[in-house]
Amino acid sequence: MWLLEASIEGFRNLIPSRLVLSPTVNVFHGGNGQGKSNLLEALNYPALGRSYRGARDDDMVAAGAAQAHVAVSCRTDNGDHILFECGMEKGGPGRLRIDGEPVRRRADLVGRMATVVFEPQSVQLAAGAPELRRSFADQSLSVLDQAYFRRLMNCHRALRQKAALLRDARRAGASPSRVRAEAEIWNREIAREAAALCESRATWARELDPRAAAIYAEMDPGSACLKFVYLPSLEACRRGLAGEDLAQEILSELDYIGPHEVRRGRPLAGPHLDDFQLLLGGIGLRGYGSRGEARSAALALKLAHGELIFAQRRVRPILIFDDVFSELDKARVRRLQQECAARHQLLIATARPDDVAGWKPDGLRTWRVEGGRLEELP
Amino acid sequence: MDDRPTLALKRGAADAGGEFRSPALERLVRALARLPGLGRKSATRIALQLLRGAGDPAEELMTALAEARLHVRTCGRCGCLTEDDPCAVCSSASRDATVVCVVALPVDVLPFERAGFYRGRYFVLGGLLSPLDGVRADDLPFARLLERFDVDGVREAILAFDASVEGEATALYIQRLLADRDVRLTRLATGIPVGGSLAYTDEATLLRAFQFRRSL
Numbered sequence: 352m353w354l355l356e357a358s359i360e361g362f363r364n365l366i367p368s369r370l371v372l373s374p375t376v377n378v379f380h381g382g383n384g385q386g387k388s389n390l391l392e393a394l395n396y397p398a399l400g401r402s403y404r405g406a407r408d409d410d411m412v413a414a415g416a417a418q419a420h421v422a423v424s425c426r427t428d429n430g431d432h433i434l435f436e437c438g439m440e441k442g443g444p445g446r447l448r449i450d451g452e453p454v455r456r457r458a459d460l461v462g463r464m465a466t467v468v469f470e471p472q473s474v475q476l477a478a479g480a481p482e483l484r485r486s487f488a489d490q491s492l493s494v495l496d497q498a499y500f501r502r503l504m505n506c507h508r509a510l511r512q513k514a515a516l517l518r519d520a521r522r523a524g525a526s527p528s529r530v531r532a533e534a535e536i537w538n539r540e541i542a543r544e545a546a547a548l549c550e551s552r553a554t555w556a557r558e559l560d561p562r563a564a565a566i567y568a569e570m571d572p573g574s575a576c577l578k579f580v581y582l583p584s585l586e587a588c589r590r591g592l593a594g595e596d597l598a599q600e601i602l603s604e605l606d607y608i609g610p611h612e613v614r615r616g617r618p619l620a621g622p623h624l625d626d627f628q629l630l631l632g633g634i635g636l637r638g639y640g641s642r643g644e645a646r647s648a649a650l651a652l653k654l655a656h657g658e659l660i661f662a663q664r665r666v667r668p669i670l671i672f673d674d675v676f677s678e679l680d681k682a683r684v685r686r687l688q689q690e691c692a693a694r695h696q697l698l699i700a701t702a703r704p705d706d707v708a709g710w711k712p713d714g715l716r717t718w719r720v721e722g723g724r725l726e727e728l729p
Numbered sequence: 730m731d732d733r734p735t736l737a738l739k740r741g742a743a744d745a746g747g748e749f750r751s752p753a754l755e756r757l758v759r760a761l762a763r764l765p766g767l768g769r770k771s772a773t774r775i776a777l778q779l780l781r782g783a784g785d786p787a788e789e790l791m792t793a794l795a796e797a798r799l800h801v802r803t804c805g806r807c808g809c810l811t812e813d814d815p816c817a818v819c820s821s822a823s824r825d826a827t828v829v830c831v832v833a834l835p836v837d838v839l840p841f842e843r844a845g846f847y848r849g850r851y852f853v854l855g856g857l858l859s860p861l862d863g864v865r866a867d868d869l870p871f872a873r874l875l876e877r878f879d880v881d882g883v884r885e886a887i888l889a890f891d892a893s894v895e896g897e898a899t900a901l902y903i904q905r906l907l908a909d910r911d912v913r914l915t916r917l918a919t920g921i922p923v924g925g926s927l928a929y930t931d932e933a934t935l936l937r938a939f940q941f942r943r944s945l
Contacts, residue, residue: 459931501933508894516860533866536858536898536905 352465352666353696354394355432357423361416362439363389364723373716374426376692378707379700380728381720387700388470390720391673393421394698397435398464399490400447400457404472408439417441425464428666435464458501462494465668467657469650469675476652477636477645481626488627491656492555495663499551506544506622513537513618521616531609538605545622546598549588555659556581556627562655563648569690570647570683575632577648579655584624646678650687657695670695676706685710754780803835806877808853808870810835818842818850825849827884831874831903833857833896837889849887852877857895858902869899871906878912885913892919892937 358369364386379387388404392411395403402411412419419439426432438446447454454460475483493500513534520530560579567577583589587600605620612619629636629648636645660668670691676684676699684706691697692712700720701707717728749755754776761772779787803809804816811817818824828849832838833856841847852874856864877883888903890896900916907914920938921930930938 498932498936505894509898512858512860512894512898516865519860519863519865529866532905533858533860533902536901539901540894540897 352425352427353669354698355424355426357394357421359390359393359419359421361413361419362393362421363411363413363419365389365393365413366722366724368725370718370725370727372696372698373714374696375714376688376697376712376716377699378715378717379698379720379725380704380717381700381702383702385720386723387702387720388673389723390725391468391470391671391698391700394423395466395468395671396421396437397423397447397460398466400437400445400454400460403468403470408445409441411439412441423464433463458497458504461500462497462664465494465660465664465666466671467653467660467668468671468673469653470671470673471675473653473675474642474646474649476649477629477640478638481624484627485623485625487652487656488552488555488625491559491659492551494660495555496551499548502544502547506541506548509537509540509544510618510621510623513541517612517616517618520613527610527613530613534609534612535606538602538609541621542598542602542605545585545601546594548622549583549585549601549625550593550597552622552625552627553581553583553588558659558662559652559655562658563651566654566658567647567651570651570679570687574644577651578630578633579652580628580630582626582628583622584626585620585622643678646675650675650679654691661694667695669698671698673700674702676701677703681705803853807851808835808855809838809851823848826881828887829877829881829883829885830887830889832889833891833899841889849885850881854899857890857893857899859895866902871903874903875906875910878907878910883912885915888914888916890916 353374354372355374356369356371358367359365360367379390381387392402392404392406396411401408408419417440421435421437421439423435423437424432425435434448434450436448436451440446447460449460449463476487489499489503493503516530516533516537519525556579563579564577568574585601585604587597587604590600592600608619629640629652631640631644631648634640636648640648654670657668657670660666676688679687688697688699688707688710689712699707719726719728749758757776757779758769758772761767761775762769764772767775779790800812801810802812802814804811804814804819806815806819809816809818813820825848829852830838830841830847830849831852831854833854835853838851838853841851854869854874856862856869858864858866858869878886886903886907888900890899904914918941920934920941921927927935
């Protein structure tokens with residue numbers, strides 16, 4: 352799919368603007384702090400119903416404005432048009448519409464606009480905390496499988512209920528056996544959803560692995576092989592079980608550690624503690640990889656996610672690159688850009704004209720972003 | 730086809746929620762806005778209608794409120810809202826006392842009574858298990874529910890809770906409580922609504938409908 356047009360008003364430092372995008376490559380030049388990332392954040396807002404940078408709606412409304420509006424029209428791979436309209440309000444709930452129909456739950460939005468965003472923080476995917484990889488997995492899986500998102504929400508809800516129960520019971524000095532009996536109720540809910548979540552995560556990692564390895568090998572020929580593996584926190588998920596058997600085994604595991612949880616006053620196991628690992632030549636990138644390797648590996652992983660979206664949903668996601676080419680070898684960057692441009696719409700923000708200098712793909716459109724103002728260059 | 734994005738979400742300045750010069754009006758709006766389902770905008774509209782509407786709607790509302798506060802109570806047997814204790818359902822000889830529909834809130838009884846097909850009785854829990862909201866098993870009248878089962882010789886209990894995590898957990902808790910009793914325990918089915926379109930059914934509902942499909 353690709354973005355056709357967008358109009359933006361009251362969003363961060365951006366001057367109200369309207370832009371018609373190229374279905375191939377769109378480049379936004381500008382110095383740091385001029386508004387390039389803000390623009391990409393606005394354009395990607397309908398994909399998630401929130402900022403990919405983790406900002407609150409409040410923060411995205413321009414200083415002095417009460418509301419921000421982003422409207423984006425897209426064409427899907429089968430030729431349909433979709434109009435996304437987003438309203439953000441200071442102190443109020445955000446509002447979203449698809450083709451004029453209000454979107455009441457974020458679950459109904461997930462996967463409608465398929466994008467893959469690579470930004471400076473994405474490098475942390477390889478070397479940062481487990482929650483970043485978990486969150487990438489959850490976002491990726493939610494786009495591929497809407498049922499996954501609902502299961503994830505249910506599982507988180509049950510986990511939060513159990514956490515509240517354990518915390519309050521510990522404070523109040525409640526009878527451990529009664530707290531356990533109540534905690535087991537929530538364990539049933541957690542186990543049922545966790546079994547499906549963990550199976551999905553394992554399958555997803557297996558499908559992503561060869562794709563990421565191939566992309567990494569293209570970016571860095573002659574390098575060691577990249578591997579992506581799932582590290583489930585629950586013992587039960589490492590025994591090759593599935594379906595109801597897996598749910599039963601997870602339930603037994605959760606009930607077994609019940610007394611420890613009651614003593615500690617918090618849940619000690621569950622899919623919320625899962626992790627994934629990126630290995631280069633068998634060595635974990637977390638702690639051992641160079642910054643360049645971590646960046647390439649994270650990029651390969653994100654692009655592999657894009658390929659998976661196409662393989663499973665026949666949708667070509669829009670690729671959004673926010674200032675990510677600066678630390679990569681130039682020849683490799685160009686090859687990567689050309690390969691991506693051949694299959695996807697690209698939105699590239701860069702502070703260094705070098706990153707795209709001399710590259711003239713068909714349909715290229717270029718803008719200068721300065722002080723929040725967009726100016727298309729000839 | 731016109732692809733141009735529109736800014737249809739743009740709202741007028743009047744929506745921003747202004748300050749009233751009258752503290753009394755401001756208090757009224759705030760009190761109304763605390764009611765479920767009402768935002769400040771609707772609260773303001775209702776407040777102005779009450780104060781300025783034809784036929785003194787405020788007086789009518791005050792009388793109705795005072796009467797309702799005086800006469801409406803919860804039924805000592807089932808927990809439904811009623812003016813007579815026990816309520817009409819609990820005291821009716823034509824309702825089957827051995828079948829009990831367990832619901833979370835008094836309002837959940839209304840759709841059953843409107844539909845009119847159900848001939849058993851009710852038991853209102855007053856909420857669902859939710860430690861996040863400070864509701865634990867001890868806070869819900871499970872002991873009274875069991876007592877009711879024993880006294881009335883209940884044969885079947887139908888759990889009619891929301892299809893939420895809390896609804897599932899509460900149902901499971903009751904299932905455990907009744908494990909050693911000879912009571913048939915059922916839950917309402919979830920699936921495609923009558924008259925609903927299969928094409929627009931969300932996947933979670935579809936999955937439930939699929940899992941609990943029935944033989945023909």
